[in-house]
Amino acid sequence: MIEIPPALIPIVGALLVPLLSGKVRKAYLLAVSVATLAATLVLTPGSTFTVPFLGYDLALLHVDSLSLIVGYIFAFIGVIAIVYGMREERTGHHIAALIQIGSGLGIVFAGDFLSLYIFWEALAVTSVALIWYGGREDSRGAGMRYILLHIFGGGCLLGGIALQVAATGSMAVGEVAPGISSILLLIGIGVNAAFIPLHVWLPDAYPRSSVAGGVILCVFTTKAAIYLLARTFPGAEAVAYMGGLMVIYGVSLALLQNDVRKLLSYHIVSQVGYMVVGIGIGTALGVSGGIAHLFNHILYKGLLFMCMGAVIYTTGRHNLTELGGLARRMPVTMIACVIAAASISGIPGFNGYISKGMVIDAAASMQMTGLGLLLTLGAVGTLLSFVKLTYYVFFKKNNEIEAREAPLPMLIAMVATAFCCILFGVYPGLLFAILPIPVDYHPFTAGHLIETGGIVVVAAVILLLGWNLFKPKEKSVPDLMEVYRLGGRGLLGFSTTAVNRVSDALAAARRSVIARLGWFVQDPVMATTILAGTALLPVARAALPRARAASLEEDLMRTRDEYPGNPARMWGTGYGLLLVTLFLIIYFAVLFLIG
Structure with a gap:
C-alpha cells in the first residue's frame, strides 16, 4: 500500500472547492475529510515520504508513535468539524477549514524543520481567515x-530553527540543546x-470567529504547538511550572467571563x-499524560465549542446574562454539553478524568508538591466554571428566549464526539494502547476516586457558600491584551506626535540655518563685520568711554541697516582675500585635528 502524507489530501482538495456548490460540494468536503482520516489510519511507524525542493528533500511524512496518536485525533476531529460546518455556505470558509486541517497534520508528520515551518505559517494564515469570517464588528x-x-x-521560531540547523547541521525535528536557539524556539x-x-491572542480571537470556525480553531494551533513542545523540550522543568501558571491563570479568568466562547477560550x-x-515533567507518565490530555481535550473542548456554537447559531446570543431556559428547547445540545462539561471537569466515567489524573500523578511522583497543588486547584476551578456555564445556558429560567434544536449536521457531530468522550472515559485502555510511551496507570483505584470526590466536595461547598460570586456580569473583564493594546496605542502616539514634533523642530532648525547662511553669503565681508561687531559690542560698552561705545553702536546699526550693501564689492580683491584666508584657516584647522 502506498502511504502518502495525509496533509496533502485536504490542502490539494481545497483547490477544487470553488468549482463545486450545493450538495455536491458538501459531499465532496465530507469525502476529502474521510479520505484524510483513512490515509492517517493506514500509516505505520517508520513510514516516510520526501519531496525534492530547491536542492533539499522535504520530509513531508515521518511517522512514529507520537505523530500517530496526534495525527489520529487531528484527522478524526477534521471529519467532525466538516460535518458540523455543513450549513456554512461561504467558499473561502471551506477552503480555510481544509487547509487548516491539512496544516495541522503537516506539522504532526513533518520530519524536518523547514516542512514544519511552512505548515506552521499556513496554520496562522488560515486561522486569521476563520476569525474574519466570524462577521462581528x-x-x-x-x-x-x-x-x-x-x-x-513565527519569526522567533524561524530564527531558532536557523540557529539550531547552523549548530547541528541537521534539519531533523528533535530535542533542542540549551542556547539562544532553544530560547527562540x-x-x-x-x-x-x-x-x-503570550496567550492574549486566544481569548481575544476565538470568540470572534465563525461558529464552525471556532470548532476548528480550538483544535489545531495550540495542540500542534504542544506536539512540537513534546518533540523539542521534554523534561524542561521551567516549562512544567509555566504549565502550572497557565492552569491557574486560565481558570481564574474563565470564571469571570460572560461571553460563552471567551470562557471556553x-x-x-x-x-x-x-x-x-x-x-515539562518529562517522565514516561508525564509525557504520555500530556499527550493523552491533548487527545482527550480535542474531543471535549471541540464538543464544548460545538455546543456553544449551536446555541449562538440558534439564538443569536453569546452572553450568559442573555441565555437560559434552553434545556427543554435544545435537549440534545444540552446533554452533549453536560457530557463535555463532565469530561473537562475530570468526572469519573468521562475521558478528561483519565488524562488529568495521569498528569497530576506525574507531578506527585516527582515530589512536585506545589505544582500538584496548582493542578488540583485548577480542577476545582474548572468544575466551578462548567457548573456555571451549563446552569446559565440551559437551566436558568428564561421564558423570553426563542430557540429550537440545532440543525441535524451539528447534532450528528456533537453526538459522535460525546460518544467518544464516554468511550475513552469508560475504556481508557483504548487510549493507553496508542500512547507514545507505554505506562502502567490505573485510573479507577480507590485513591484516585477519593481524590476526585474531594475535588467535587470542595467545589460544591464553594458553590453553596458563594454562589452569588459566580453570577455573570455584563461588564467585560480586562486581560493582558489591554496592556498590549495600550502599548500599541502608546507606540502609535509616539510615532504620530512625538516623532512628528521632533521632525518639525528639525525642519524649523534646518530652515533657520539655511536662512542664516543665505543672509551670510549675500556679503560675507560685511556679514563678518556685523557678526564681529555684535560679539564685541558688550566689551566695548564696558571698556570704552560711553560716547565712543555709542558711536561704535551707531556704526554697527547703520551697517546692519545697509546690509548687504553693494553686491559689487563681493567681486573685489578684498572679498577674494577673505575667502582665501577663511579657506586656509579651515584647511589648517582640519589638518591640526586629524594630525
Missing part, C-alpha cells in the same frame, strides 16, 4: 492582532501554545497548561 481587529502576534512567534512555540503572557489556556506540565 470586532472580528477584523481581532484577526489583525492575532496575525501580529503570530508573525512575532521556546518563544515561538510558546506563542502558539498560549504561554503566559480561557479554559483552553488552562487545559493546555496540564499538557505543558506533563511534557
Whole structure:
C-alpha cells in the first residue's frame, strides 16, 4: 500500500472547492475529510515520504508513535468539524477549514524543520481567515492582532530553527540543546501554545470567529504547538511550572467571563497548561499524560465549542446574562454539553478524568508538591466554571428566549464526539494502547476516586457558600491584551506626535540655518563685520568711554541697516582675500585635528 502524507489530501482538495456548490460540494468536503482520516489510519511507524525542493528533500511524512496518536485525533476531529460546518455556505470558509486541517497534520508528520515551518505559517494564515469570517464588528481587529502576534512567534521560531540547523547541521525535528536557539524556539512555540503572557491572542480571537470556525480553531494551533513542545523540550522543568501558571491563570479568568466562547477560550489556556506540565515533567507518565490530555481535550473542548456554537447559531446570543431556559428547547445540545462539561471537569466515567489524573500523578511522583497543588486547584476551578456555564445556558429560567434544536449536521457531530468522550472515559485502555510511551496507570483505584470526590466536595461547598460570586456580569473583564493594546496605542502616539514634533523642530532648525547662511553669503565681508561687531559690542560698552561705545553702536546699526550693501564689492580683491584666508584657516584647522 502506498502511504502518502495525509496533509496533502485536504490542502490539494481545497483547490477544487470553488468549482463545486450545493450538495455536491458538501459531499465532496465530507469525502476529502474521510479520505484524510483513512490515509492517517493506514500509516505505520517508520513510514516516510520526501519531496525534492530547491536542492533539499522535504520530509513531508515521518511517522512514529507520537505523530500517530496526534495525527489520529487531528484527522478524526477534521471529519467532525466538516460535518458540523455543513450549513456554512461561504467558499473561502471551506477552503480555510481544509487547509487548516491539512496544516495541522503537516506539522504532526513533518520530519524536518523547514516542512514544519511552512505548515506552521499556513496554520496562522488560515486561522486569521476563520476569525474574519466570524462577521462581528470586532472580528477584523481581532484577526489583525492575532496575525501580529503570530508573525512575532513565527519569526522567533524561524530564527531558532536557523540557529539550531547552523549548530547541528541537521534539519531533523528533535530535542533542542540549551542556547539562544532553544530560547527562540521556546518563544515561538510558546506563542502558539498560549504561554503566559503570550496567550492574549486566544481569548481575544476565538470568540470572534465563525461558529464552525471556532470548532476548528480550538483544535489545531495550540495542540500542534504542544506536539512540537513534546518533540523539542521534554523534561524542561521551567516549562512544567509555566504549565502550572497557565492552569491557574486560565481558570481564574474563565470564571469571570460572560461571553460563552471567551470562557471556553480561557479554559483552553488552562487545559493546555496540564499538557505543558506533563511534557515539562518529562517522565514516561508525564509525557504520555500530556499527550493523552491533548487527545482527550480535542474531543471535549471541540464538543464544548460545538455546543456553544449551536446555541449562538440558534439564538443569536453569546452572553450568559442573555441565555437560559434552553434545556427543554435544545435537549440534545444540552446533554452533549453536560457530557463535555463532565469530561473537562475530570468526572469519573468521562475521558478528561483519565488524562488529568495521569498528569497530576506525574507531578506527585516527582515530589512536585506545589505544582500538584496548582493542578488540583485548577480542577476545582474548572468544575466551578462548567457548573456555571451549563446552569446559565440551559437551566436558568428564561421564558423570553426563542430557540429550537440545532440543525441535524451539528447534532450528528456533537453526538459522535460525546460518544467518544464516554468511550475513552469508560475504556481508557483504548487510549493507553496508542500512547507514545507505554505506562502502567490505573485510573479507577480507590485513591484516585477519593481524590476526585474531594475535588467535587470542595467545589460544591464553594458553590453553596458563594454562589452569588459566580453570577455573570455584563461588564467585560480586562486581560493582558489591554496592556498590549495600550502599548500599541502608546507606540502609535509616539510615532504620530512625538516623532512628528521632533521632525518639525528639525525642519524649523534646518530652515533657520539655511536662512542664516543665505543672509551670510549675500556679503560675507560685511556679514563678518556685523557678526564681529555684535560679539564685541558688550566689551566695548564696558571698556570704552560711553560716547565712543555709542558711536561704535551707531556704526554697527547703520551697517546692519545697509546690509548687504553693494553686491559689487563681493567681486573685489578684498572679498577674494577673505575667502582665501577663511579657506586656509579651515584647511589648517582640519589638518591640526586629524594630525
